[in-house]
Amino acid sequence: PCPRPPPAALRRCRARLLGSAPPMSALPPGADIKRALENSPETNIEDELPDGPPQPRPKNYLLLSILACFCPAYPVNIVAFVFAVMALNSYNQGDMEGSKRLGRNALWVAVASIIIGLAVIGIYCVVHFTTVSTVLLVPMQTLLCTGFRIRN
Template sequence: MALGGSQSDVKVSLNGSVDLYQSWFGPTTPRPPLQNYLFLTILTCFCPAYPINILALVFSAMSRNSYDQGDYEGSRRLGKMALYVSIASIIIGLLIITIFCAVHFTTKNV
């Protein structure tokens, strides 16, 4: 006697939408790898906005884990979030460097 309901072949993401790729092409066709922007997030770790850099790296790793577990929609969403956070980290890092240089080169030594 089965305790659960019937299992469907169509994968439903966390927000309730149906994965149409799997329903159209079947479960045996592998999906192409998604962008998780790991290289970009590693490069942003050299910017001086450290809490934001680490957050981008975490989103990138979570995107890879979601892809490995079969949650392709979640992986795409987390990959885009990693991209947006790394771009914000680069912009904030450039602002910090600009402000530091402006303060350093405009002060007089007495």
């Protein structure tokens, strides 16, 4: 912080700026401006302070929803991410109940996204590994049945 000039210097500066007439709202000599502002009703913030200790931040499951975005269930995992971000924004705005509700929604949608993603991966693996073996056998059988010989 910068050092404050003495009150006499402030009065001289004020007198130069405003001429020799003192301002209408001049404080009595020797009054501290900062102390006068602290007592004004505009700077009274005691009514805005919470009564009890600050509440802990509810879980928003943002990390889980980001990890769920790597699962192949794209519309569902994006919804989980949106719920998690909305829970974080609700907390920042002071809405604890809304943040808890949106956090629970983000959790359930992220878990559903992971389950759907694992099911899609499982179905893909079953389909891939059951059809790959027959797809490779069909061209070899057609080659052998048509009389095509493989040279050694």
